[in-house]
Amino acid sequence: MPKLIIDQRSIEVPAGTKVIAAAEKLGIMIPRFCYHPGLGSFGACRMCAVKFLEGPVKGIEMSCMEDARDGMVVSTTDPEAMEFRQYVIEWLMMHHPLDCPVCDEGGHCLLQDETVSGGHGRRRYLGHKRTYHDQYLGVFVQHEMNRCIHCWRCRNFYQGFAGYRDYGAMQIGNRMYFGRYEDGPLESPFAGNIIDLCPTGVLTDKPCRFVGRRWDFERAPSLCLHCSLGCNTTGSARYRQMWRQEGRFNEMVNGYFICDRGRYGFAYESHPERPRRARVAGLEVAWAEAIQTAAEKLSQIAATAGPAAVACLGSARSSLETQATLQRFCRALGWSEPRYFSVPSQERQVKAAIARLEAPLAVSLREIETADFVLVVGADPVNEAPMLALALRQAWLKGGAVAVLDPRPVFLPFEFEHLPLAPGDLEAALEALTAGAGGTDLLAGGSPWPLLPKIAALGRRLTQTQRPVIVCGTGIVRESTPGLAADLVLRLREAGLNAGLFYLLPGANAFGAGLLSPAGEGLTPLMEDLETGAVKALMVVENDPFWDYPDRGRLVRALDKLELLVALDYLPSPTVQRADIVFPTLTLFERNHSSFVNQEGRLQLAPPVHLGGMPMAQISPEKHPPRTFLSHIPGGEPRTPGEILAELAAAMPAPVTLPGDDLWDWLSRKNPVFANIVSLFESPPGARLIPEAVPAGTFSPAAAPAAAERPPDYLELLLVDLIFGTEELASYSKHIQPAEEPPRLRMHPADAAKLRLSSGDRVALRLLGGTLEVDLQVAENMAPGVLVLPRHRQLNWRLAPDYRVMVAYGDIVKVEA
């Protein structure tokens, strides 16, 4: 480890650390524009010049380009270095328009800070300034090229780090232009990061344009709830409304960056139709009255039909506190155990995954970046968990290989091997790989499966690596798949590899929901209980079965049988509109701390960003603070589900007090994984709710690998995720909605040829619950025998009994215009 002296202080850093990073460890921020710890060094801006007094390098050099080496003596405050930097900033400022008063970056602008700190105050250049035409870059990013200082960060992120190819640096020298070939939305779903990266106001946040200065905002660390990865963000709110989310560094989860769904999905929080008042039978009533009515009706049903006739449905997007309080509440009242998933197959997949995730196997998102081989099974990273795609790209950039086994036309921003296997074949492939890793010769049996040689070749490559990671999705796979993926990891570890396991789950807190769900097949699916009339009253807590339940007709019929539907939610969802009694709840940005468990079991805390209440813009159109004084926050009635449940329990005719002991004590008595969480605020950062020990390998004997049997003349319809348009919360965001692509049905050319269909055809799909019309896209890079349909907001897709159903050829018909 090289040891060097910077400004008379010595420091020892790992080999390969740049001098600028070593100085940062000492708390010395050397001025910089192009260098970013997430992107690395480029040496483009010349701003980080320091003087090397002793050692292998002498004189003025760029601190971002020099590796720290033994014997270096560096001065960042040497007059020569300071003068050099002063000239650099003067050059960089030569063409800058000095429009800080009308620039959105003003106030948190690196260029402002370093102009001041660099000592450049007086303009000497009196010539004409260079000007550019700006481009339209889509709904997220605002372009203002005149402010550019050519640091290259945006291009280095866009093309280098993220791997998208439609934004870059054109021209040369002073004329250099950062933009697209022509006006148009940026194609990358990670484009928002160039806003955070831009050291000045060239690329600014469009939805947050002209809203406020940094000090006008209430800012707090927050979390992204738009997939299960749990990326860290910083939220900015003003006038009781969220305006902006930025990526926040987390060493173990997302690094520095986030995707655009996470960045712009927050606007559900200020949806104009968001429930703000308690409602009984569609009418807004006083809070206490609603509590009283709900308590009376619920206890009446529990008294007449038995406590088991009252059921609760929690969700995978609620905080762990809400999920746990709901369970405590149900137990205190003697009601049946709460469910957290409305789709039974989802619940079983999540539980199957959680049951197999143990601390030695689980890898974090950032650890994937150091893998030398990643096998992605049944997952479409860009659409299901976007930041995973960037982590995979980092692994690929470091020389690792990525192979994807998935029936969908998967796109990743780098070269990877894609074996389009249908669900069913995926499981066979995993079993074959497990057998292969155990030394079985896969090709010995002479299996007729044509893809087997490819899988065997993949298996050979897998066993030749050192740090492979198996990524397993839970969207379209069978319920046994997560277990098979874990088997493969255990078998690889037996073979001496440092193999890791990474699951994707449906929902930001699906892990918490899975932990709290009763083990095994303990409960009948909620829908059956509703249909048989066993459940007469349903309380839905921050869930919307209308969003994710695949059979709308069945859902409506089942809910029609209910005597009482109570909804607690912050979304203006169909469930809320239908409910007899509605209690508005708080989003994670408002008033209370909430914690979420991401897909690797990592417990993360989200403090509130603001106090909640009706956004000013919805009360006073001129966005002026109110001129009358109130003792309460207008629209501030929503409470946390925990508070509402406690009020309900206390209002019951036979009042029940929820146990007063600590939630975490209670949880750790229930499940030992909670034991190392003392409390929410004292939990060690990065604590994971997964067991430490690896149970002995439980391998089911691998059957002879063969493709799954499928009925002829049938296609398997998969209802899948898209980056924009299928995720519940982001679909309520007015910022995301204009970025959605129209949904399309995708099909393999071989199937399209059999059905005499081609790309662009309008197709009618006859399903159990009705007919659906959608445009067809024929995609080469997907599995034959499979139809891929996004569960898109704009599509009435809820016509099938499950997320995977068989569709006969005859039920796919071309619609003539």
Next chain:
Amino acid sequence: MQAEIAVAEHPREQAINIMYAVQGHYGYLPDEGLLEAAELLDLTPLELEELATFYDFIYRRPVGKYVIHVCDGVVCWMFHENSVFEYLCQKLGVCAGEISADGLFTVLPTACIGFCDHAPAMLVNGRLYGPLTPLLIDEILEKLKTEYCDLVVCK
């Protein structure tokens, strides 16, 4: 062109040659030529535009029959008595990048062309000229106007 790309290990290697070929055909690299070249090379239009606009000798706008590349290097500047560049512009009645009225000439500055021992220098139709004086420039222009010669796209 497709054959040229096919032999390359990475299509991108051939980007410059392909752009020159398109430029040889049109006289400059028009948008439709760039889009077609990008498709052949398996690059996005932006990626090819990054390369095209980096190089002085690829013209993204129409140019005259002869493009006069006046050396903008330090040594040439040292030897300028009066600016060669301005003299040329004045003589031809154009600004940088414009086409002269007879359609023959476009004047562009270029990075050092390595002819420093004959500074100030310029490059026209693949030939180097220098040290330049107003008299010599007049002569060269006259010769280019009157004498037939093969056009050199790249040398």
